[in-house]
Each structure stands twice: as C-alpha cells, then as structure tokens.
Amino acid sequence: MENTITSPVTDKTDDKKPIKKMMLILSKATIDNVYACFILANGARMEGIESEIFFTFFGLEAIQKKKLEHLHVATVGNPGMHIPTMLGGLPGMEAFATKMMKSEMEKLDIPPVGEFLEILAASGTKLWACKLAMDMFHLEKEHLIDDLDGVLTVGDFYTRAQGDSTQLLFI
Amino acid sequence: MVVEKIYGELCVTCNEQGYLTDLNQWTEEIGLEIAKEEGIEMTNEHWDVIAYLQDQCRKEVPLSIRKIGKSGVVSIKEFYHLFPKGPLKISSRIAGIPKPVSCI
Numbered sequence: 001m002e003n004t005i006t007s008p009v010t011d012k013t014d015d016k017k018p019i020k021k022m023m024l025i026l027s028k029a030t031i032d033n034v035y036a037c038f039i040l041a042n043g044a045r046m047e048g049i050e051s052e053i054f055f056t057f058f059g060l061e062a063i064q065k066k067k068l069e070h071l072h073v074a075t076v077g078n079p080g081m082h083i084p085t086m087l088g089g090l091p092g093m094e095a096f097a098t099k100m101m102k103s104e105m106e107k108l109d110i111p112p113v114g115e116f117l118e119i120l121a122a123s124g125t126k127l128w129a130c131k132l133a134m135d136m137f138h139l140e141k142e143h144l145i146d147d148l149d150g151v152l153t154v155g156d157f158y159t160r161a162q163g164d165s166t167q168l169l170f171i
Numbered sequence: 172m173v174v175e176k177i178y179g180e181l182c183v184t185c186n187e188q189g190y191l192t193d194l195n196q197w198t199e200e201i202g203l204e205i206a207k208e209e210g211i212e213m214t215n216e217h218w219d220v221i222a223y224l225q226d227q228c229r230k231e232v233p234l235s236i237r238k239i240g241k242s243g244v245v246s247i248k249e250f251y252h253l254f255p256k257g258p259l260k261i262s263s264r265i266a267g268i269p270k271p272v273s274c275i
Binding site for chain 1: 246273
C-alpha cells in the first residue's frame, strides 16, 4: 500500500530516554498555528506520549466557544501565502484564503477546530487556559469550551511540566 | 527489511517494526501473541476493533483516529483506554495490518 512506511525512522528505545510528555504553549490565533499545535498534541497522544496545551494571549481564541470556528489564516505579513501585501489586505481575501485552507484540511481528514478539540479531550490531552491572558481579554470560564481542564498561571503550568523527559514547545 | 518471526508454531514475515507484511498470514493466535508483546490483555472490545481495522485495510481505506471514532465500533476515549500506549499503531500491529501513517 502506498501509505505505508517500509523503512521508518528510529525506534523508541529506553536507553535513549524517549519523550514522555509534551507541554505545548499556543499563543497565536491564526489557523495554521492552531492546527500545528493541535496536530503536535494529538500526535503525541497517538504515540502514547502525554500532552498538554496552555492557551495564552491570542491562543485563547481557539478555545472560545464563539470564536473557535471563525479563525483565519493571515494573508497580510505572511510571505508563505505568496499574496502581495496590498492584495492580501483587500476585503474578503482572508476569508477566501481561509476557506481554501479549510477545504484542503478536510480532504486530508483533518477535523474543524471544534471537533479537533473534542478529539484532543477524548485522547487525554489536558487543555489549560492562561489566567493572565483571560484577565487581560476580560474572559470568563463560561466563554471557553466545556472540555477545558482549568485555568492556570504560568507557574502552575511549569509545575505540571516536571520530569526529565518533558519537552516544552512555544507556538 | 523483512524479517521472519515465529509465533507459537506459525512463521510469519514482519517488517523491522514487527508489523506483519501480509495480512493473509494473520491468525487470532498470532494477534494474541503480538498483544502479549505489547502488554495488552485482549477482550471482546479489543477484538471488535481489530476486526474493524482488518476490514478497513482490505477495503484499502486509510485509517485515522478520527475515522475510528466515527465508526460506531469504539469511541476515541475507549480506543485510548483499550490501547493506552498508542491506540492506532498498537491495534494495527495486533491486527496484522501495516502501520498507519495518519497524523490524526
């Protein structure tokens, strides 16, 4: 079958201390960053690695009930889009680019943000909101998804990261 | 690289990660032996998932956790509960099908 890896990458070995926990910090609301974070968290769980996500600053948009299905890709200031800055700022451009990206994602069996969060919660990924950022944006817990595991300070998050096989990743 | 492996009285061919290279060689006994290697005690719920995976593989449908969650065979939460150390890759190995390449 073409979707089969026949000579794969390194196997996990105990003497090399495999990763046991991934602690991801999502600070952005653009859909490409959100998906990158979710795929890394979910991919960890699929490998039997624990994973947790700390949503801070604009990352909180991804767990706000009213906003999570309306995240956009950035068409301005994003050289990867190959759209001239002047055109990227035209009305409807961002919505169009986002629609295109979402349809490509769906073809690859990648779920919309809301469903992805449900998959993450079911997989055992812990979802945390940043207390400081919530205060800054005047957000209450009821604005956030029901699957949220709680609201933490950065200190709480670091405490959860303890253990010598934990990796932290800022997105 | 293909290696030969003996499970009980049966000899099968596997890739270097221990995934069967030919589903036709699979028997329930082999599934049980692989499950033992993975530290899984098989129950009816486990076998239901295995049967579903093999069926999908024969139909050449690429597998993902999302699809399995929607299959009605097992919820995503139960799937992780049945195979905690990596649901899709461990269940696929027990089922004798190739290791899925899905990231989701």
